[in-house]
Amino acid sequence: MRKITLTTFIILAVIMSMFVTGVMAQEQGGTLVFGRGGDTVGLDPIQVTDGESFKVTQQIYDTLVDYTPGTTEVEPALATDWEVSEDGLTWTFHLREGVEFHDGNPFNAEAVKWNFDRWRLEDHPYHIGGEFTYYSYMFQGFPGIIQEVNVVDEYTVEFVLSEKQAPFLNNLAMVPFGIASPEAVKKYGEDYFKNPVGTGAFVLEEWRQGDRVILKANENYWRERAYLDEIVFRSIPDNSARFMELQSGSIDMMDGVSPEDVEAIEESDTLKLSLRPSMNVGYFAMNFKFEPFDDVRVRRAFNHAIDKQAIIDAFYAGLAEPAKNPMPPSIWGYNDEIEPYEYNPEKAKELLAEAGYEDGFEFDLWYLPVPRPYIPQGKFIGQAIQSYLSEIGVTANLVTYDWSTYLDKTDHQEAPTYMLGWTGDNGDPDNFLYVLLDKDNSNNAYESDELHEVLVEAQKTMDQDKRVELYMEAQEIIHQDAPWVPLVHSTPPIALKSMVENYIPNPTGTEKLHRVWLSE
Template identity: 35%
Template sequence: MGAAAFNADPKRCRRKINLLFAGHGTLHCMDHTRKLHGNCMDHTLAAFPCLDPACRRPRLHTHPAHGDLSWVQPGGGKMQVRSRVLLLMLALALVAGVGPTAAKTLVHCAEAAPDSLNPQYSTSGNSYDVAQQIYEKLVNIKRGTLELEPQLATSWELSDAGRTIIFNLRQGVKWHRSKLFTPTRDFNADDVVFSFARQMDKSHPYHAVAGGRIYPAFHNLGLSTNLIAVEKLEPYKVRFRLKEPDAGIFYALASHAMSIQSAEYGASMLKAGTPEKVDLEPIGTGPFQLLRHLLDTEVRMRANREYWRGVPPLNQLVFIIAPDATVRYAKLKAGECHTMTYPNPADLDRMRQDKDVRLVAVDAMSVGYVAMNMQKKPFDDARVRLAINLAVDKKSILDQAYMGTGRAAVTPIPPGHWAFDARIGDLPHDPARAKALLAEAGLKDGFETELWTMPVVRPYNPAPRRIAEMIQGDLAKVGIKARIVTYEWGEYVRRVRFGEAPMAQYGWSSDEVDRFWSDLLSCEAAKPGNGNLARWCDPELDRLIIAARRTSDQEARKAYYFQAQALFRQGMPWIPVAHPQVFTAIRPEVMDFRVSPSTRLDFYGVDVQ
């Protein structure tokens, strides 16, 4: 880097610099305005940009979670250290032979925190966004697309009419290492068997390690009933045996919930009496390794320098949790983050004119809806569910909340998809008919209920509170008094999945059409803790879902899904609200950022100039 590294602009440095040491010797710096400086470096102080005399009295802060230096005054305050001490530290680092390579940190402003660092326990997109960086699967969805690609498997062979799949595994893949765990071997077949056995086998020592949490995706995808065994054939070859063929099996295995964990790490933590560490302090093979997780605040990761595809361009990746879209935009403009998810639709025109912002848009494989819990009266009555759909003015929601960034949802499947039945039109806004249906159901004077609203924006819902208030107003006009209820995001997800809400906002994004049905509307998904929030269990719908998965003939699958959509219209377990166009706002210095139609975030390959 040379001497130029020490000639920083005093206006940029201001008066003070906070040095933030993450685990493993990584350095970040930010000035007193809390703007990030991107040219601090990894593993050395050599690139520290503010060793100029204008930068007085730097303060050293440590992250105690990683056991780094902790310099504290007797009174508990942070010790003040002058710049000459930093210069001495710099000299020592250079004498030790640490090279001056510029570090690159990308900060992503996320709208919500992960509800788990083990994606096997979750169906939350925020958990999956973190898992995408840390873990890998046998197969993956190619960045920015819906296409499958090999990942920890290099190839596979099908036999027995698709009931048997043999995967050849990638060799030379290194596991992350941490203070808790130093791997003694590379990834191999034992890890694949371990990762599936803990979900399949109730007697497995890791099956119940999370204290009663279930494996929702494993059940919703039908793997709990269709996957017979996962067997090690050779150190780098495994066999999957299915009861019946499954056209969606490879997309199922590309789910983040099918991430591969280290069997050796599991055995080590079990021996130490701390098996929960496997879930709380994940070890993966992905491009980034976890440094620290501050609940509802931050997830900090560093580059995996042994990554089999090559070292990522970014040295560090930080997810900052900022639920308010206005706050995320302010942070983006101020340079406090480089990327932000799900801007407020009202800000989009301003962003398009903003030289500091680029918008990346995609028509998402996603749906936003309000589920009506059919295990709670009066939602067990189809007339009431239809009345509620007729009472809601969906066009106003699309105009005023989505502001042109969504299309009306008619069924779970987005329009334009090969499985969407365009013959099924949307229901009209008809309050008079809604009142008549309520009277027919014995509810002439209406009823009282709760409408649960998400505390955070999601790709399928840009304004949860606003939309809830609009629905509340529409329902009041037909005599239904709906009280709006909300919880912190993790608690909200848990409660709605265990059936507490009579009406609840939710949504879904997926890579493949099967998961709109299996995860959201199947009988298996209607069990407590799973994703069928309406608790709608129709055996005929289940039959159609299973039949569509058992054939690879797309025309036959389309016919089954058309019938499924007809049943959905008859049952009306949801208010299907919108299929969104999803936006991500990024700063101009961010390079090669891609958005998937399934809204996956994959930061491998992304760079910062």
């Protein structure tokens, strides 16, 4: 074995020090400018449902548990470990010590209880400012299945459920359940959505509504400080304009890439392409409260009338597959035995005639005003659907609104038909089927008692094989009732400058950026 002298050791140490310093110089500092298709709706994650808001709030807040980067596997976050009782009804979480909110107040069990009580109790004095939609979705209303939240000691909190919930832990990792500073919520009240205070890697610096959100690194983050000094989320609604800004260097990365730009990115010396793992669905929904969409024959006719593959070829650069179910094949429990509605305009006409609409009818078709991962070009795809329906004698009038208004109106069932989509939050079928189509949650007036019974039983069942059987059955019911035309499951492309390092896209549609850095 060769002997290392003291002089040699010193030389090696100096070289190693220079190497480490060089690496850290590349990793630490700088501003990342993220170009996106729409503005944030709000910065209180429990009050919003849109991905543009979650892109930002995920940087400001932490949840009790998190997802391992690039997956939906649960790992510790503000809770270091946990256990569940034998009956599955009591969950005990041991919290991370020494964590502070951005305003300097301590994170502890009291803060966790206060947040969950605020969300679940409608008579809580700070259950204000929004509808707390995600809490209702995931925990079955208010107070829902979380019957008690108890402080065991300063860093131990206990959740008592009224019934078992198989995806409970995965649900807690979802972005909407970021823990806020109770004192900040009390201070700002209904304006808290503009003044967020969490424990996350970044702190809000400024929100110029309609333009940009500026975040700065949290110097007291409980993890290692973020590599970036700042993140700027810029709102640039037009895909082509956003891509031009990426090419010119005024932004560093973008989502909502137009299909025609994918090849240019792949051939560029200064840009690179990252593909988000597919866990989404884009769909065209029909509201049962509006005639003639209360007739299943009309809904099935629309399913036969739209050529999904042609839409994918035209608007997705091949980075999508036709959808036949409301959840993607990447989710366990997917029912691949279902036969899709084939593209068959003549069959669609026959169904319309059976329903008494052989001469067609006229209706409003709402299309997405901003690019989304599952529907990157809402207006063009809306025009394509309009054209397909005209071939079966149906006239669709295209309608849209600004993004916030669009979400509000569709959520309140004001649209006869509309385009929307969903990116899975936690990798569980419940997050698609129950959230989107159960009668207690549905925003398209689809109410099926049969489906509801199946989905609720699946939530209470801890046996994975039994849950698979139930979700297979649920997809059969949905397919027969045809409340949607499921359009696509996309693999969304993200374009980045070559200097953007260590970006790991998550299948949930948003990810923390505290480990991204800019190389020289």
